[in-house]
Amino acid sequence: MKCLIIAAGKGSRLSKRGDSKPLISLLGLSLIERTILTAKGSGIKDFYVVTGYNGEKLRKHLNRICHKKNINISHIINEEWEKGNGISVLKAKKLFNENFILLMADHIFDESILMRLKSKKIADDEVMLAVDYNVEENKLIDIEDVTKVLVDGGKIVDIGKDIENYNAYDTGIFLCSPAIFNGIERSLSTGDDSLSGGVKELAGRGRAKTFDIKESYWIDVDNEETFEKAESRLLSTLNKTSDGPISRYLNRPISTKISRYLVRTKITPNCVSLISFAICSISALFFFLGGYISLVIGGVLAQISSIIDGCDGEIARLKFQKTDFGRWFDAVLDRYADAFLLFGLTFYVFSSSGNLFYLFIGFLAIIGTFMNSYTADKYDGLMKRKIGSKGYYFRIGRDARLFIIFLGSLVNLPLLALIIIALLMNIENVRRIVALYKYE
Template sequence: MKALIIAAGNGTRMQTVIRGRHKSLMPLLGLKIIERVILGAKEAGISEFVIVTGYKGEKLQGFLGNGTKYGISISFVQNDNWEKANGISVLVAQKYFRENFVLLMGDHVFSPKTLIRIQRLKLKQHECVLAIDKNLDSVCDVSDTTKVMIKDGKAIALNKNLESYNGYDTGMFVCSPYIFKVLEKSTKLDKNSLSHSMRVLISEGKLRTLDIKGSLWADCDTWEDIKFAEKKLLKNLSKPADGILSKKFNRKVSTFITRFLIKTPITPNMISVFIPVLAILTFFLLSKGTYPWLIFGGLMIQFLSIIDGCDGEIARLKFMKSFLGAWLDPILDRYVRITCLRNSL
């Protein structure tokens, strides 16, 4: 399935921070926001992208190129009416889509698992599906979030100003080409927003919903939103298998370290290879067998446990998972454990 990403707006609410730059090129934990969108979609199996640009479109196109550096293909469409609502950005890409497609926002980050799930849904004729979040405490700015009322798996109302709602619009859709017909009719009436066209689909009973069930997503519309997204991404690094010590201490320290490492050229595999070097130093300290060295050695074992989490965290945050890393990490972990265990006996 192809993906359409709309990234034409000028980020009015963030202009005091971006100062003329493209909002989607703002950094977010080691990657640009738009890179997170693209790489997240790639992890969900998408390799063909159409990106609609407008404001500072040449900057965005110059940074991303044709997608080769990400292992994908990117086509660009310029929306000269980018100052109008975002429905026009979807409409100008019409010629690229003859089948169902994924529609994403250039400033919304998400879990690839959600995108995998939504692509698996089988749509009826002319239907679209919207990923929604029923956790009403999951956003930074409720007033600027599009609310949705859901009943029996379908949206029955959608608006930022809804007083009664039970979910949020996450900005992720799977659409049929029928959406372009709806947009054509709507824009002729000067109803240019994507939300308006979705309300047309609602009136026809054709907007289904998919509950993301607590998966990560974040709208990066303001500087506060970006900082909020950072916290959500870092919190999302925890694993169900983490023990009490890991949850309460190790993971907090490792994510603190990771926040700095992701801004450097250090890769997960570099950390994986560096850990055994630290293990040798730990072995040397423990081999002294006397009180102060045993304390230092014990602290080093704890530090090894913490730093061991950083390679996986960087890999997940920067979409750098690899077969080599998956193979190398557990082997080196076993080496470290055996080294420390033998010396403690």
């Protein structure tokens, strides 16, 4: 399915961030690149972008995206960009003779909206608008600027920024048939050159349907306030269902603040993985040195590494840089880092007393840790199938291990930390085996 994106306007309310709103950077990506890559994630590969204000600069930017991300982007020039956005849509009339997706360049949204909207069916003379019925609790919108919609029986009755009677918001996400062009042309004849005017004309004939986005998010990035809300909302999506308690309540709030800065640089997720691994390896070296000061430094570095370890995935998700290799590479480095840490801690405990039994405890901690990592993939897959993509489930993993090492080092109880890890990891592995057995 093809996708038409309107990007012709000036967007003067965000002018201090850039002279062209679609090019304004939001967490490391321009608004239009974020919109395109979100749509690409839903399976769309052919894009048509209507440009107008600062068009040459924007088209060069789009060409770079096209080359970098291996997608097709066709340019449509709107020299009448100062008029209503309905004109921008009309400029594409000759290029669309079948159903297509229509998006706004400055709207940020949950990829799942498009995934579901694409599967809907509309007649040849209909349009379908994704609407948000959460009008009472949605804090992400600018009430003065948002387009309101009155819906009855799944069809649009009225639409506009100034209507007083409404029960939904226009998200700016459409599934259109070519009938949208006729609707806009009819609206133009009455003096209304807006896209909403075209939708309203179709609604008057009962040909404008709605699609409920439910709990999915969307944001019209139109001013400083909504820009900041968009940043915060995107950062909040970085929490994962597989996050352990330490990651969720301690590491993630810190790592997202770090990632918020790092996404503005050219650093890659794989580079962050290497940095985390290096810090963890240095931590292990301090354990081999012996002495309380070295123990504390090693423990602190282990926890810092644990926090940084979350940044690679956060950057990958924020900048659409997730790859199978990156995920595998991070996992391999984590296993090496875990081995170095636990060998180092075991050596520290053994060298302090010479008790061979401590080596056995270290062995149990190491084997439990490696089996914990090995069983995680199947266990996570099971829990995600049970609870879906939302919510959390109980999980003890790497975040807990490194935090135990951190605490044990601070209070000078490395043996206790090793014992807890040995018990906790192996008990968790048995629990996962039981959970998977019961599910089967």
